[in-house]
Amino acid sequence: MNLSTKLAVPSQVMARPVGDETIILDLASGTYFGLDPVGARIWQLIGEGHPLTEVCDRLLTEYDVERAQLEADVLRLIQELLDRGLVSVP
Amino acid sequence: MLVTLTPHGERRQSEHTEPPFHQWTETSGAVRTTFHRCGDKYLIRFLRWADFEISSDGLRVDAWAAPGVPLSALSYIYINQIYPLALARQGKLVLHAGAIDFQGRALAFLGPSGAGKSTLAAGFATAGLPFLTDDALHLEHENGQWLALPSEPSVRLWKDSRLALGGEDAALTPALPYTRKRGLLASEAMVHCKLPRPLHRVYVLGPGTDVHAVKIERLKPIDSLHALAKSYFTLDLVDKHRLAQHFDRLTTLVNLPIHFSLDYPRSYESLPSVRDAVLAHALEPESEMT
Numbered sequence: 001m002n003l004s005t006k007l008a009v010p011s012q013v014m015a016r017p018v019g020d021e022t023i024i025l026d027l028a029s030g031t032y033f034g035l036d037p038v039g040a041r042i043w044q045l046i047g048e049g050h051p052l053t054e055v056c057d058r059l060l061t062e063y064d065v066e067r068a069q070l071e072a073d074v075l076r077l078i079q080e081l082l083d084r085g086l087v088s089v090p
Numbered sequence: 091m092l093v094t095l096t097p098h099g100e101r102r103q104s105e106h107t108e109p110p111f112h113q114w115t116e117t118s119g120a121v122r123t124t125f126h127r128c129g130d131k132y133l134i135r136f137l138r139w140a141d142f143e144i145s146s147d148g149l150r151v152d153a154w155a156a157p158g159v160p161l162s163a164l165s166y167i168y169i170n171q172i173y174p175l176a177l178a179r180q181g182k183l184v185l186h187a188g189a190i191d192f193q194g195r196a197l198a199f200l201g202p203s204g205a206g207k208s209t210l211a212a213g214f215a216t217a218g219l220p221f222l223t224d225d226a227l228h229l230e231h232e233n234g235q236w237l238a239l240p241s242e243p244s245v246r247l248w249k250d251s252r253l254a255l256g257g258e259d260a261a262l263t264p265a266l267p268y269t270r271k272r273g274l275l276a277s278e279a280m281v282h283c284k285l286p287r288p289l290h291r292v293y294v295l296g297p298g299t300d301v302h303a304v305k306i307e308r309l310k311p312i313d314s315l316h317a318l319a320k321s322y323f324t325l326d327l328v329d330k331h332r333l334a335q336h337f338d339r340l341t342t343l344v345n346l347p348i349h350f351s352l353d354y355p356r357s358y359e360s361l362p363s364v365r366d367a368v369l370a371h372a373l374e375p376e377s378e379m380t
Binding site: 012 | 310311312315319327328330333334337338341344345
């Protein structure tokens with residue numbers, strides 16, 4: 001997995017906005033996962049089919065953060081989502 | 091009626107071949123109720139009291155009393171425990187909550203067993219504000235509005251609450267060997283609201299410890315979700331379709347700006363001030379709430 005990766009959301013995963021967060025439910029395991037507003041925005045961009053480089057490009061226009069830090073944070077979050085089976089690499 | 095109940099008389103509770111997928115226990119740790127999957131039905135066994143089979147679609151319930159158990163006990167367990175679960179199997183959202191009617195709108199009080207929902211519902215109703223339900227609140231989402239549906243016209247209370255709120259001469263449901271709670275029946279002194287009401291506020295009850303006055307605070311949607319996720323009736327968490335339905339409904343509900351925490355000292359003397367505070371709060375326009 002790297003920044004050129006595009007991700008997919010498995011069919012058994014549901015996500016719903018709750019306030020300014022996003023709550024993800026894995027129907028296969030019945031477990032919930034919460035994303036803060038930044039994570040929710042990343043989730044939204046992934047869901048729209050953008051590769052991770054574009055996700056980072058978009059976020060740089062929306063948040064005051066250094067690119068290197070942003071990329072590291074995004075990759076960390078994506079790895080966690082992959083480990084939990086909430087996203088997949090097609 | 092949304093569920094068809096068929097009582098079959100007495101039946102010995104023979105040992106079930108498969109282990110339960112869930113169980114309820116007493117505070118002592120003793121198992122009280124076991125849940126089994128039986129083909130396309132669910133068997134819910136109240137040990138030494140009754141067996142209920144709920145159809146997979148939640149539309150039908152078959153019931154058997156254990157030998158020597160009166161029909162009234164069967165009815166009591168059905169109304170208070172099984173009917174909400176059957177509704178949940180139909181995909182309905184049923185919360186562990188009491189609710190009252192205030193100016194044509196429902197105020198709901200959410201909390202686990204022992205939180206004070208029933209006492210609060212009776213406290214409002216005996217002060218002239220009709221109660222819709224004391225423990226299981228069925229909500230329907232229609233035309234963008236959440237409706238609170240009425241339940242049985244009685245409030246189940248322990249003896250001290252019955253006496254404090256209903257008095258010595260209050261009409262009660264029959265005494266049952268199954269529980270020491272009895273229902274305070276709806277009357278002129280404690281009016282029951284028989285009609286659905288639009289949901290106006292949801293108050294999540296705090297524990298009542300270390301609190302000396304009524305405290306009402308807005309809940310963030312994520313905190314509301316945590317509270318509601320612990321408080322809705324569900325029968326089988328492995329059923330992905332129902333899980334998805336309930337998740338959808340809960341997240342739609344918690345995004346409304348109508349959820350608040352409510353905590354107060356648990357004493358009968360404090361009930362008037364709780365009523366006053368809640369009703370004043372319920373009158374505030376949402377835009378001015380903090």
